[in-house]
Amino acid sequence: MTQPQYTSVAYQAQLAEKIAIFKQDFAEFSFPDPVIFESAEKHFRMRAEFRIWHKGPISTYCMFTDDELKRPYDITEFPIGSELMNRLMTELMNEINADEKLRTKLFQIDFLTTLSGQALISLIYHRKLDEEWTQAARALQTKLKIFVIGRSKGQKLIVDQDFVIEQLRAGDKQFRYQQIESGFTQPNAGVCEKMLTWAVDKSQNWNGDLIELYCGNGNFTLPLSQNFNRVLATELAKPSVKSALYNMELNQISNVAIARLSSEEFSQAMDKVRSFNRLEGIDLDSYNFTSIFVDPPRSGMDPHTTSITQRYDNIMYISCNPVTLRENLKTITQTHEITNVALFDQFPYTHHLEVGVTLKKRA
Numbered sequence: 001m002t003q004p005q006y007t008s009v010a011y012q013a014q015l016a017e018k019i020a021i022f023k024q025d026f027a028e029f030s031f032p033d034p035v036i037f038e039s040a041e042k043h044f045r046m047r048a049e050f051r052i053w054h055k056g057p058i059s060t061y062c063m064f065t066d067d068e069l070k071r072p073y074d075i076t077e078f079p080i081g082s083e084l085m086n087r088l089m090t091e092l093m094n095e096i097n098a099d100e101k102l103r104t105k106l107f108q109i110d111f112l113t114t115l116s117g118q119a120l121i122s123l124i125y126h127r128k129l130d131e132e133w134t135q136a137a138r139a140l141q142t143k144l145k146i147f148v149i150g151r152s153k154g155q156k157l158i159v160d161q162d163f164v165i166e167q168l169r170a171g172d173k174q175f176r177y178q179q180i181e182s183g184f185t186q187p188n189a190g191v192c193e194k195m196l197t198w199a200v201d202k203s204q205n206w207n208g209d210l211i212e213l214y215c216g217n218g219n220f221t222l223p224l225s226q227n228f229n230r231v232l233a234t235e236l237a238k239p240s241v242k243s244a245l246y247n248m249e250l251n252q253i254s255n256v257a258i259a260r261l262s263s264e265e266f267s268q269a270m271d272k273v274r275s276f277n278r279l280e281g282i283d284l285d286s287y288n289f290t291s292i293f294v295d296p297p298r299s300g301m302d303p304h305t306t307s308i309t310q311r312y313d314n315i316m317y318i319s320c321n322p323v324t325l326r327e328n329l330k331t332i333t334q335t336h337e338i339t340n341v342a343l344f345d346q347f348p349y350t351h352h353l354e355v356g357v358t359l360k361k362r363a
Contacts, residue, residue: 300324
């Protein structure tokens with residue numbers, strides 16, 4: 001299998017190709033030149049998962065070829081992984097190979113690391129875990145200064161905690177985030193900081209109140225809250241809502257309310273089609289929504305949600321899939337004009353590109 005070349009020349013070439021494709025695909029729209037936010041060329045990825053390959057008494061990290069044969073190959077270094085991840089990979093595997101209680105029927109290891117220096121390691125097995133495993137995992141956790149979780153079918157053992165606390169800077173302010181094992185987090189923390197800073201900068205003078213759809217753990221919610229009187233953020237996944245509430249308290253932010261609603265349910269509530277117990281204590285009529293922030297999944301926004309965004313003067317759209325963004329913009333630009341475009345290289349050495357767009361309602 002051909003490995004990517006992690007050099008400045010290779011990186012700049014692949015980034016230039018992605019930028020050219022974006023400009024070609026969005027040629028039908030009128031917008032200013034995109035601002036480009038590059039990634040570090042190495043050690044940018046904060047999370048990863050590896051299968052484990054057992055060779056007699058020795059186990060190794062492995063991945064599989066992307067051809068039909070799906071052949072395993074050893075992973076001895078991971079240049080795109082964070083420096084902390086790379087250090088822990090070696091230390092962790094040495095400990096696993098020295099202890100059969102940790103090694104037996106281990107088939108996958110997941111890493112979640114942070115810029116703040118914390119790491120959460122999930123060890124996943126094809127066997128039931130017992131007290132002996134817990135004792136070995138606790139010793140491992142203490143020795144490597146990490147947090148450890150054990151998983152097998154129908155079983156999750158948390159040795160101490162199942163989250164880490166990340167610190168991300170947005171402009172001149174730093175925010176702390178609980179990142180849980182099962183929750184979504186931006187994999188490229190360095191680029192994520194650039195995204196947060198851009199979002200805060202471009203919404204500085206929007207004023208009024210902000211509605212946010214798909215808020216996750218409050219990644220954008222917390223920095224954006226400083227630019228608005230109040231923020232109402234919606235998210236459907238319970239673990240993400242729980243983390244968002246935790247992060248509000250962690251950062252002492254008091255002008256944000258979180259509602260566990262889908263985008264469709266939010267529109268029904270706003271239009272008074274339905275009432276929701278999950279909105280108890282939130283008076284929608286008291287808000288002066290002038291702006292909306294959306295960060296949808298790769299599938300983009302459905303037509304109904306897209307129409308919701310058109311109600312507001314200002315729109316900020318963060319997209320992890322330019323294909324669905326383009327389709328949504330065909331509708332949104334009927335009422336709004338694009339004022340800013342930013343390209344964030346969240347996933348170097350792949351064809352993926354993260355895009356930020358702001359739009360202003362036409363007079």
